Amino acid sequence: MALPQTLVPALPVLPAASNVGNPLINIGIFAAFVVVTLIVVIRVSAHGKKSAGEYYTGGAAFSGKQNGIAIAGDYLSAASFLGIAGAIALQGYDGFLYSIGFLVAWLVALLLVAELLRNTGRFTMADVLSFRLRQRPVRLAAATSTLAVSFFYLLAQMAGAGGLVALLLGINSQFGQSIVIAVVGLLMMLYVLIGGMKGTTWVQIIKACLLITGAGLITLWTLGKFGFNLSSVMQGAVDTAAAEKVKFDPQKLLDPGLRYGKDLTTKIDFISLSMALVLGTAGLPHVLMRFYTVPTSKEARKSVEWAIWLIGLFYLFTLVIGYGAGALVGPTAINSAPGKANAAAPLLAFHLGGSVMLGIIAAIAFATILAVVAGLTITTSATFAHDIYNMVIKRGTATQEEEVKMARFAAVGGSIIAILGGILANGQNIAFLVALAFAVAASANLPTILYSLFWKNFTTRGALWSIYGGLISSLVLIIFSPVVSGKPADPKTGLSPSMITDPSINFHWFPLENPGIISIPLAFLLGFLGSKLDKEKPNEAKWAEMEVRSLSGHGAGGAIDH
């Protein structure tokens, strides 16, 4: 798709090394962020007790506002910051469609999940799911899907890090990038080990403030260049695309359909993706765990309110940033930069404010990866230590000290997996992993959460069928979909855009890239059938306790340890 550079002399042509800005400034600003957050993490964790509650949920002592900002910091990952801006820059309106699903999804969390979950659980998603069902099998199932979702999400974050390093630090060798990925992973591990959930939360709060301020600044700056008229920004993107002779009608940037409108399959694929986005958020374990960091359900409600305001505002910014990058940087420069679409926002920052602005955005992007991965690591370590080690293996007999110690081991293990995964995935085409994480969360987690909270006759078999059915069906459908193998080869490179680039290997039979449209209804159905066909009667006494507690908040004394 990229045109020869000679055709576009009007562009700010970048040095041949294909990186922009001053790597020293980028590293400097990032180092400053690391130092400041590290000091904060050490200070906030100095007085903390060493209890499980302290490590997993920061003693449930955050306010709704603080937690809401941290949720925004956790949720606005590199994929949404860099990915959506880039998608809008290159594909126009269809990129915007993503952000709407990501935002509307929060209403599911607000209306159906956050408060009731806060009132019935303490540390993990499995706490709620196993409340009135048989502990060990349900915990194990919930822990399995938690680890799966978090692993896919984590790998997607780390894989993006390599391209970012190439773009921002001018490190182009695989080895150099691996070193940087390892450094980022080790830093993240340090935050989690020193600060637990409290430290992680503060990193996310600081990052969210920086991200939203930085994005707001670029948005105002871009709008200022176009007389504060969104319509003119969009016209600018059309004009630049026309001047660069893109392959499609440049007017199409403003309309739906450029990416998903090709044929019936892509349209159904888009609907499938939309289902996963809107139903997946309230099933992401690292998002659910954040609701335990506040003392009451009222504060959990306030958390989601704050998160919705901040996330909504941010996605409005990305609309301007995306079209702005299309207008001022142009598709050719974006496509030829390392990281392609992900480079749109950093390149726009460079165009507007030179090396310093790029440095700020670069540091924010690194901080984003750091903060999101730290949140995922806390979640996986809590799941491993609390659900698998204590509840399943030790049958609830482990002491708090043993559990926290196990959680720290798990955090180290998780960090090593993140680093190795990041290095192996570097440069691989695994962007679909985020969509997969949402699809698994929407299929394996959300149906069981909703049934647990609202359906009296839900049973253990229903939970197991729903969790494993949702998990396995979405995984199988992805493996046999065109994202893994069998997309037609690119005539220029002779390689397939699938994950397996060899075009002769083709074992796909599922036509869609997103499994949600099949796996989500299937998981709901399995949860229903499993409960109906279970010989075991639903536990009415536990249901009474769960329902009364979930609505009244009785027994949810968050800061109190048992």
Place this chain on the structure above:
Amino acid sequence: MSATRPPADRAAAYAAVQRSPEFTELRSKLHRFVFPTTAFFLAWYFLYVLLAAFAPGFMSTRVVGNINIGLIFGLLQFVTTFAITIAYIRWADRQFDPRAAEIHTMVEREIGGDY
């Protein structure tokens, strides 16, 4: 966990609270708010998604300058999300919380304080 009463007793107390008219009212009030609202925003979201997929011509109709119906509908998704959030928070603060607090007191009386 140190409950202030033996388990059988506690279970009976929870069941009694669950059957009480106050609790039944609280539950039905909550369900009457959240279920229709969820049905509404999901229907509106999927209507938008379906229009974007199957009626691109309609969505591409220009309204002002380059601002077309698709963009306006997209921005309206933001507006309805914000509006539902505000409405729910107001409702929960005024209607739900006082009643939930009453139930909480009732449970405390039956079973004992938070444990």
